[in-house]
Each structure stands twice: as C-alpha cells, then as structure tokens.
Amino acid sequence: MALNAISNYAANVAHRNLQKSDMDATSSLAKLSSGSRVVSAKDDAASMAIGSRLNSQVQGLRQASVNAGQGVSMLQVADGAMARINDVLVRMKTLSVQAGSGQLSNTERGMLNTEYQLLLAEVNRIAASTEFNGNQLVNGSLTTGGASVGTGGGFAVADGVSSITGHGLTTASSDNYTLSYSSGNATFTLTDGSNSYTGAISSSAMDASGNMITGAGVKLLPTGTNTGDLVLSLNTAFQSATTVAPSASAGGLQFAGASSATFSFKVGTGTDVTKDVISVSIDGISGANLGINGTDITTVSTADAASDALGNAIDVLNNARASIGAYQNRLQFAADNIASAVENTEAARSNLLDLDIASEMTTFTSKQILVQAGVAMLAQANQMPQDLLKLFQ
Structure with a gap:
C-alpha cells in the first residue's frame, strides 16, 4: 500500500474497531449493572416479549397466593366462631337435660331458663358479630x-x-x-x-x-x-x-x-370460574339457622323439646364446621400449588431474562482489553504519516 498524507487507512480501521469494542463494552456494562441479559428489545426481542408475559403471570400468581391465604384466614375466623357456639350449645344441652329431670321444681327450671335464654342470645350475638373485612360470615344471607x-x-x-x-x-x-x-x-x-x-x-x-x-x-x-x-x-x-x-x-x-353466605376467591390469573376461582359457602349458625330460636326449658316438656332441638343444632353446626375444614384444606392445597407454579414460572423467566454474571464478566473483560488495544493501535496509526516527513530530510 502506497504511503500518502491525505488518507490514513490504518487509523480508520483502528477507529472502526475501537468504536465497535467500545459499544460492546458499554452494552456489557449495562447488562452487568442491571443484572438483566435483555436490557432493551434489540438484545433479544423474543425473550423480552416472552419474559414480560411470564413476569406478569408471576406477579398475578403472587397475588393469587395472597388471596388464598386470606381465604384460609377468613375461614379460620368462621371456624373459631363455630367452635365457641359449639361450646355454648353443649352448655345449653346440659341445662335442658337438667331441666327435664323430675327432681326440679318450676321455680328452679325458671332459674335455669334464665341462663338458657342468655346463652341463646349469645349464640345469635356471635353469629351476628363474626365478620371479616366487613363481611358477615356465619349469619346467613x-x-x-x-x-x-x-x-x-x-x-x-x-x-x-x-x-x-x-x-x-x-x-x-x-x-x-x-x-x-x-x-x-x-x-x-x-x-x-x-x-x-x-x-x-x-x-x-x-x-x-x-x-x-x-x-x-x-x-x-x-x-x-x-x-x-x-x-x-x-x-x-x-x-x-x-x-x-x-x-x-x-x-x-x-x-x-339460602341461609348461607357465599364468597369467591381468585386463585388464578385468568377469569375462568372453573379454574381461577374457588367459591366457598359458609352456613349460617344463628339461632334461626340452627332451629333453636324460641325454645325454653321452663317445663319438662319444653326442656325435652329444647334438648331434641339442641341435638339437631349440634349436628347442623358440626356439619358446617366440617364443610369449613374441607374448604380450608382446598384453599391450602391451592396455595401450595400456586407456590409451585410461581417457583417454576419464575425459573422460566429467569432463564430468559436474568444475566449470567460470570459469563458476562468474562465478556466485559475481553471487551475492555480490546478497547485498550484499540486506543493504543489508533495512537500508533496516527503516528504513521509522520514517517513521511523523514523523506524530506
């Protein structure tokens, strides 16, 4: 190649390679600083699109997990109320059996009935006051x-x-x-x-x-x-x-x-009621729902009638509690499944978007060396035209 003073081909080549090495080093530095393999769509358009969808699904699943957990908590509140009402019904049953015995007078039965009526009022009070986020749980609807x-x-x-x-x-x-x-x-x-x-x-x-x-x-x-x-x-x-x-x-x-309240919990990211929603029905356990309103134990006959009604009420309550327990287990299994889905979906997103730090650090080091070499070679190329001056000496 002829030596000339107008064009410096070697400098142009060195400059072009230096620019490319600098751009690659800058891109590698951006990935290292962000921790993402795909900083912009040009890095990997397909991975960017798929990863974004997976990320939205992960976030939706995380909220679904919270929903399932809140559902379990709500059912625990309802189950707690049912447990306390069961205790009250057992005491009322005891009073009715006692009042149905012949060794008591009507005066004594009246004394027992005072406690009985107060306990009945407590059953209704617990049913009416058991709420979760303003929603009544065990009072029917x-x-x-x-x-x-x-x-x-x-x-x-x-x-x-x-x-x-x-x-x-x-x-x-x-x-x-x-x-x-x-x-x-x-x-x-x-x-x-x-x-x-x-x-x-x-x-x-x-x-x-x-x-x-x-x-x-x-x-x-x-x-x-x-x-x-x-x-x-x-x-x-x-x-x-x-x-x-x-x-x-x-x-x-x-x-x-119906004498029950129904609640629906979103446990998926879609809108399909068969796959993304779990509906829970909670039976009412007020005195009216249990069939014990209006009962008393002032006489042997009313005490016996109350005893039968309370036996049925306890059965109804236990069936309601069993249903609550089944719903709790279902929601817990749903939460466990959501946790597994989040884990696997997050892994898939990570494979697409997350940066392999060790690999990228190797790339960055290589680009740094090329940038330094490019700067040095560009300096040498810029010195080459000065050799022509020796011909004039």
Missing part, C-alpha cells in the same frame, strides 16, 4: 328485591332502594315484614310484628351534594331482645332526608334465598 321491594310498593328501584339483604332471618311462606321510613331523622324501621330493626342513613354515606354514595348501605340494628341484623342496599337515586323520594312505608316484604 337472605334477600328481597325486584322491580318493587315489597308487594306493598313504595320502595322501588326507581326510588333508590334496590334490595334488602337480611342476615340471621328465616324465609317466610307469606309476606310478613313491613318497612317504614321516617324523613324527620332519615331512619328506616323493619318489623315482623314482634321483632324490629332500625337504622339511619349515615352522613358518611352521603356525598357533598347530599346524595347517597354508590354502594353505600344502611345497617339496621335490632331493637329489644332480638339479635339479628339487616343491611339495606341503596343506590344513588336515594337522597338525603329532605329530598327523599319513597313513600312512608312498604309492607309485605318476603325474604328468600
């Missing part, structure tokens, strides 16, 4: 609703009352509940003639304009000795006491449905 809530009219969907959900109540063969509303204090009252439930619209359920917040409800608490509770579900059409639309009362409410 009965609903009335439709185009008009109640045959008596007055509280229709258009007026803002979409449905009434009752807990701790039994279904009736005929319409037997009456709902009334007092605009003076924005209070609802539901009665079946002997038991009453009252509840007012809370200010927290209203927005700044005085309209009911979407999804808000009015909880009707018992008055007197009754220990159930109701929830009145209202929509946004229902407004404050001064602008309330419904008429004064609506009679003839009839509750229908």
